[in-house]
Amino acid sequence: MTTNDYETSHRLELQECQQQLQIAVQSQKILARILAKVRAFVNLDSLCSSSSQEICRQLKIERVAIYRFNADWSGSFINRYGFAESPWNTLTAFGQDLVWADSHLQETQGGRYRQNDPFAVADVYAAGHARCHIEVLEQFQIRAYAIAPIFIGPKLWGLLAAYQHSVPRQWHTHEVEFVAQAASHLGIAIQQAKIMEQTKQRTAELQDAIARQRTLTEVVGNIRSSLNIDLILKTTCQEVCKMLRVERVGVYRFNPDWSGEFVSNFGMVEAQWDSINPFGKNLVWEDTHLQETKGGRYRNNEHFAVNDIYQAGHSRCHLDILEQFKIRAYALTPIFVGRNLWGLLAAYQHSAPLQWDSVEVEFLGQVASQLGVALQSSEMMTQIQSRADQMRQSAEQRRILFDLVVKIRESLHLETILKTTVQEIRRSLCADRVGIFRFDPNVGFCSGEFIAEDVLPKFDSTLAVKVQDYCFGDHYAPQYSQGQVQVISDVNSVGSKVPHLDVIERFQIKAQIVVPLLACLRCTHK
Template identity: 50%
Template sequence: MLEYSVKQRMNNRKTQSILATLCRPIINKISKLLGLPTIEHLEYQLYQKTEQLEQISAHQRAIYQVISKIRASLDLETIFRTTTKETCRLLGVERVSVYRFSEDWGGQFVGDFEFTEPSWDNYGKLGKNTIWNDSYLQEHEGGRYIHNETFVVEDIYKAGLSQCHLEMLEQFHIRAFATAPIFVKQKLWGILAAYQHSRPNNWQVSEVKFLTQVSAQLGIALQQAEQLAEVEQKAKYLRENSQQQTILFNLISEIRESLDFDTLCQTTVKEIRKALLCDRVGLFHFDPGSNYCFGEFVAESVLPAYNSALLHKVQDNCFGEQFAIQYQKERIQVLDDIYNAGLKDCHLKLLEKFQIKAQIIVPLMIGSTLWGLLCIHQCENTRKWTENEIRFVKQLAAQFSVALEHSHLLAQTRSQAEELAKTLDAFQEANYKLENLARVDGLTQIPNRRYFDEFLDLEWRRLVREKQCLSLIMFDVDHFKLYNDFYGHQAGDQCLVKIAQTAKEIVKRPVDLLARYGGEEFAVILPNTDENGASVVAEQIQSAIKDLGIPNYRSEKQIVTLSLGIATQIPLVDRTPQELILEADQALYQAKQQGRDCCLHFKILEKDVVNG
């Protein structure tokens, strides 16, 4: 039946061809009489339109290829080298370079990122840190580029350029150029430039559009690379900081494993009072920020007969203004009798408040900062302090200062360790989000091409071992370019989002994967699924998209439809996943050829070819 149908179509086409040949002269005469175009003229117009559409299609394929290569890497050098090389090849120009603005709107060509046709290598490289400060761009802070405009010159000698600009271009034998701005977020980063040396160049609209699209993708890639560099730098800093804090924490823990500030203070004052047989020993702490004029006793050991000094606020402006700097230099005050020490009345009144007759005052330091004072008081009567007692107090004060510093550092380290743990948790969360971002398509929020490739390779190797079927569905939107042209790119994006979300509701198995393959093309990986199972999923997707009823008055059916291609294999060691992709892609192409809005399986195509 199939063979008869094919032969019948071939006979009909032959008959139509003969009739067309016989009728052509008659139709041409009638057309001339009526003032209408001849068949030859219409055929020529059709040929021109076909060529134009093929050129547009080729440019679209080219931009998708370049974008895929840009997105395939997060390394800046690889991104720029790939971009300039592919842009130079696809535009057919002789040089493509990347120019970066500096803070003063001067700038230079970036590193070795340019690509030049071999015949023009000898005329110097723009891309080896060539400084090219354009006074106009500096004066106008980016000029036209700040407004996201391109600059296209077919012939520098017919463009009305200034003499200094001409001389700059002549230096590198540039005859024609097209430039497009590169934005990172909202900031003008630089310029992507295509140059022609040998002759003027009639830049096509599609070529300028291509250059603009590539520069936009460069900006996105730069932004992602900068974000990655920032995360890596932060991770490096956190690792180094963590190592340093861990060393410090362990060292302090070994020295003062069970160090407690309150215990340290109480033990110190108690033991000193017992050793010296004095009436009171107290630890006085200055209020931070008081310039050593205010403070209070935070610990003491005192005989019951005398008043407690604890929690009494003390104000001594003279100490802050005159004596604090001396105690910071390790001054010690030893008074055998406060009334024979030449003290001022205000100072005497302060000492009398605490019933003091004689005292030793020793500074307590945290590093080079005066933390407080160790105060030894004799209250019953005056006292002659011996050299041994003074030396003993100095040694104890030094040990307490060390312990105090350790205690302070321990508390600080614990606080920093807690903060570091929080920061590390935040970093891990940010790293997870960044990794997820690298695997998810920004528009449709489904897996992107990169994750598609990883997932397909993983499932292929698994099913090689299990010797089970692996199916792949490739589908894209019919007449999507016409849709974009008619409704605009924003509507086109919304259409792709709806299709992705609708297909996602159908591809529900955890082992399956729906991904955006590129542009308006999507792919579904179906592990452990045979031909029939894949056909069911494909038909469900096709039907669900039709049910959406998205209007497309530029297509025959006036709604958005899909064409789908299916391929199924049992993965083998000597085959690759790319063969499965190629089969599904061929099936998709055949579905397009047969009128779109249909679903074909690759094996069916093979049978058709055999029967044909």
């Protein structure tokens, strides 16, 4: 070789090296530009779509697509993760969620790509592919391709694929390396996007948890600030409905025989659901299972949630009840007052199935627990208030009795004594009428008349009305002679067995207390 030939050869090699260096530098610049755009996205779809588009245009190839492996090493192309130049973007078969069945990749769990080994084919007809493989490639008019694995951490996530449709393509080493580097950085970007998505999800979950606790605190504060049970139930249903964003929340109370009824409900529903007429306060809901099992699973303080009533295995009769009230999904938690199962706190969805989150059901259970405590406190306070009222009433009656005795002893006039007596007794008992009835002498308790009375103005007076009852002497007088007191809360429930029925009907008496006196009978009427 002459000196000139050597210099020429050396110059050519140097030019080729400089050209390769320029290509490498250019590729790195392109890759850096792609990565800068890619990492600006935190959304996985946008990230992959942008990557495919940039790689396709920078390498001047006709299609770039991303293939994702499934758990069983099958996989699919995701169209929104790809990009193709015209006219190849009109290949309808190469589309979203296109399943590409590759038995070799399934059997080998990713094949060569598990070793992080890229692969390029310049011409599918010169690569020695099996006929079945070529038929698949021909279906999508693929003539050449370069594929590099995408790893997320140590796991093979998918493949970054560059395709040439029109003609064979001689892949340069730097192009295959570029695709491999892009796949590597894409894997990192996908991992970061997933981490960001998980972080956002955890942040949202944390914010929801904080909101639930805040709502729970507000609900507890509201229900414990009131002793009115109806107000407690309404407040609870309203706050839970808003927090869970469900269409209805109701409170169901068990009866002693384990039947039950809805005692309160609140709905955030559109008119078509809000107008469900029977779904309201005091709605009796016959559930034979709960009756037969005395509360069923809820006796054990268990929660129960159904995402879709038609997927829950309910019996036909159970579905008929749910369909009657247009219920599609529900969550139920027990309400205990002390150790007794008082009822259920129920959340309902009418319009569609609803996937209940475990934290939502747990929140419902926490509210039900606090509601039980509030109901117990309300019942205790009501009992205390009732006893206090009874004690005040008893004290007031004793005072009135003392005043009455004093007034009676201060007067020697019988008419004044009787008038004072009926007035004070009616005021003490808050009755409509109090009268004193005297029997005629020597008639065997068969006739008599009211000689003193205090009555509300809207009722007729019984004074001077002659009363005859020829059965009284035989049937009732002996009992009163022994000091028996007659108490009738509802005259209609006794019927004809009450004495002086004609007087009772004439003067519209609905309830009465009759107390025998030594010389006459004092009657208190309502």
